[in-house]
Amino acid sequence: MALYPLPTAIILNRITPFTCRFFPKPLSSSLFSAAAVSAATTATLPQHLSYGPSLYKGHKSSHQNSDEENFTRVFDITALRVPAEQCFSLESKLRGHLLNWPRIRNIARVAGDDIDDELKEFIGNDISTDDETLTVLERRIYGKGEGDGERMCSVLYRDKLAKTFNSIGYVKFENLAKISRPKKKKWKREEKEGNGSVRRGYGRSDMSMVEVVEEEGSGDEDFRGLLGDDFRTRKWSGSTRLLLLDERYANKGIEEMPEAIKAVLKEHNEESTRLSFEIVRCKLTLLYNYWQMNEVLEVLLPQGMIVPSAFETVGHIAHLNLRDEHFPYKKLIAKVVLDKNKPKIQTVVNKTDVIHNDYRTMQLEVLAGNHSLVTTVVENGLYFDVDLAAVYWNSRLATERQRLLSCFTNNDVVCDVFAGVGPIAIAAAKKVKYVYANDLNPNAVEYLERNCVRNKLERKIEIFNMDGRRFIDSIFASEKARPITQVVMNLPNDAAEFLDSFRGIFRNKHADKQFTLPRIHVYGFSKAQDPEFDFHEKIRIALSEVAFEVQMHKVRLVAPGKWMLCASFVLPEIVAFAK
Numbered sequence: 001m002a003l004y005p006l007p008t009a010i011i012l013n014r015i016t017p018f019t020c021r022f023f024p025k026p027l028s029s030s031l032f033s034a035a036a037v038s039a040a041t042t043a044t045l046p047q048h049l050s051y052g053p054s055l056y057k058g059h060k061s062s063h064q065n066s067d068e069e070n071f072t073r074v075f076d077i078t079a080l081r082v083p084a085e086q087c088f089s090l091e092s093k094l095r096g097h098l099l100n101w102p103r104i105r106n107i108a109r110v111a112g113d114d115i116d117d118e119l120k121e122f123i124g125n126d127i128s129t130d131d132e133t134l135t136v137l138e139r140r141i142y143g144k145g146e147g148d149g150e151r152m153c154s155v156l157y158r159d160k161l162a163k164t165f166n167s168i169g170y171v172k173f174e175n176l177a178k179i180s181r182p183k184k185k186k187w188k189r190e191e192k193e194g195n196g197s198v199r200r201g202y203g204r205s206d207m208s209m210v211e212v213v214e215e216e217g218s219g220d221e222d223f224r225g226l227l228g229d230d231f232r233t234r235k236w237s238g239s240t241r242l243l244l245l246d247e248r249y250a251n252k253g254i255e256e257m258p259e260a261i262k263a264v265l266k267e268h269n270e271e272s273t274r275l276s277f278e279i280v281r282c283k284l285t286l287l288y289n290y291w292q293m294n295e296v297l298e299v300l301l302p303q304g305m306i307v308p309s310a311f312e313t314v315g316h317i318a319h320l321n322l323r324d325e326h327f328p329y330k331k332l333i334a335k336v337v338l339d340k341n342k343p344k345i346q347t348v349v350n351k352t353d354v355i356h357n358d359y360r361t362m363q364l365e366v367l368a369g370n371h372s373l374v375t376t377v378v379e380n381g382l383y384f385d386v387d388l389a390a391v392y393w394n395s396r397l398a399t400e401r402q403r404l405l406s407c408f409t410n411n412d413v414v415c416d417v418f419a420g421v422g423p424i425a426i427a428a429a430k431k432v433k434y435v436y437a438n439d440l441n442p443n444a445v446e447y448l449e450r451n452c453v454r455n456k457l458e459r460k461i462e463i464f465n466m467d468g469r470r471f472i473d474s475i476f477a478s479e480k481a482r483p484i485t486q487v488v489m490n491l492p493n494d495a496a497e498f499l500d501s502f503r504g505i506f507r508n509k510h511a512d513k514q515f516t517l518p519r520i521h522v523y524g525f526s527k528a529q530d531p532e533f534d535f536h537e538k539i540r541i542a543l544s545e546v547a548f549e550v551q552m553h554k555v556r557l558v559a560p561g562k563w564m565l566c567a568s569f570v571l572p573e574i575v576a577f578a579k
């Protein structure tokens with residue numbers, strides 16, 4: 001990620017270690033200027049950040065080789081080490097005292113907390129009842145000479161240990177030179193298995209990591225060096241887990257723990273001297289992947305700036321609607337959106353202009369990711385290929401399309417005058433008898449054809465590429481066309497103006513012949529105080545007649561005070577037969 005260099009500098013200056021200082025964002029509009037960096041001042045941590053994880057809290061990591069590492073925060077916490085088999089019951093007992101941070105499991109696993117399978121075999125399953133086995137094992141681990149219970153000198157012990165474990169084929173101790181061990185690369189591969197899940201037994205994921213902080217001078221450094229990091233200088237305890245305690249208890253001793261925790265410790269330490277119930281100090285590291293989009297952006301953008309938190313998606317494309325104030329940071333914002341929404345999102349675009357062309361296509365600028373604007377949208381089990389650069393698509397209308405479809409029956413013949421790539425026409429074709437779909441945009445028609453085939457509905461749809469007015473004329477005049485029962489006119493800016501095309505569509509039909517008056521569903525916008533009345537008036541003017549029993553449906557607010565509406569009514573007979 002090479003996009004953050006300068007904002008990173010700001011983070012470095014604005015976030016201090018664990019002292020819980022909060023640096024307000026520089027008011028300067030230049031996030032990148034040195035002035036902005038030095039403008040950072042300290043203040044106390046605001047109330048809403050005083051609890052729970054925050055980028056404004058914790059220590060910064062000592063590794064800061066990449067921009068992402070600048071978002072690493074290390075938190076000192078305390079944990080209760082408990083036997084693995086009891087951790088779930090204790091978790092529910094102690095829930096109110098546990099860390100309970102979002103996306104962090106209260107039960108953590110760290111290196112060395114599991115007994116190796118081979119060792120399990122060696123000591124048997126029931127370690128707590130077999131005292132002799134345990135004593136022998138403890139001698140091996142803590143370096144006491146068998147028989148006398150005294151400590152051996154390091155050299156002798158090391159030698160003995162190497163021989164002992166070698167002879168029984170015990171290969172887990174990574175630092176024993178004589179024993180072959182898997183190559184580093186292989187370990188790495190194992191760490192991330194297929195779906196990205198983490199290697200068993202290690203408290204590291206791509207979001208967070210828990211490590212036990214070793215006490216200094218515990219006296220067994222020699223053996224740790226020999227046996228590797230998995231070797232723990234604590235009494236033998238079988239498989240254990242860490243129950244991460246609430247941040248209030250960080251760096252606290254047993255006396256300061258709540259009664260519930262003290263009771264657990266007391267109860268078990270009385271019961272057994274072998275099982276490990278102990279308080280340990282830990283480091284919880286939250287990595288870049290842990291933080292959510294808005295948390296990262298909040299740190300990167302100047303204080304007071306609205307953090308873009310929502311975007312529309314069309315297939316693999318995230319579609320932002322950035323404000324003017326965001327423009328200097330558009331690439332930065334897009335990169336974070338991409339990072340935080342991978343792999344679903346592969347491209348981030350911003351709308352550069354309001355839609356004002358005939359084909360209703362958007363002017364888009366690709367800000368991050370791959371530059372292809374051809375994508376596939378799945379809506380209600382149907383597949384739609386879309387080229388956002390050349391055709392219209394709006395995922396927000398999915399619910400409205402469903403509502404409209406619910407008005408159709410399997411006896412209907414639908415005519416979609418402004419069909420685009422076919423979200424209404426193709427979905428209707430699945431349900432109704434037949435569909436006539438039209439669009440003026442040749443690109444939309446190409447995708448409409450493609451989508452019909454893709455959804456195996458090409459036999460139920462006939463496609464046209466002409467102006468809507470001409471299409472209405474010709475489809476109703478055609479002798480071959482089936483009698484149309486439903487007409488959809490989804491071009492909200494202008495569709496009402498096309499309604500005059502229905503005047504006289506049956507003028508050449510004999511009045512005594514059977515005919516079907518189509519039900520029209522026309523979309524429009526209104527900024528009026530009473531949008532329904534206003535739209536009704538537009539329809540009356542376009543038809544030069546009053547349509548009765550008009551059902552008005554408010555689709556959604558497209559801008560403050562601007563409604564998108566759908567009016568549904570049966571074409572008045574007087575209009576259809578007008579001369």
Ligand SMILES: C[S@@+](CC[C@H](N)C(=O)[O-])C[C@H]1O[C@@H](n2cnc3c(N)ncnc32)[C@H](O)[C@@H]1O
Nearest residue numbers: 358359392418419420439440441467468490491
């Ligand atoms: C708002 S889009 C709706 C498309 C589709 N119904 C949907 O929901 O995605 C309007 C469509 O009408 C088409 N269009 C614009 N003017 C037209 C005209 N005069 N005649 C026919 N189609 C037109 C545009 O190309 C565009 O695809």
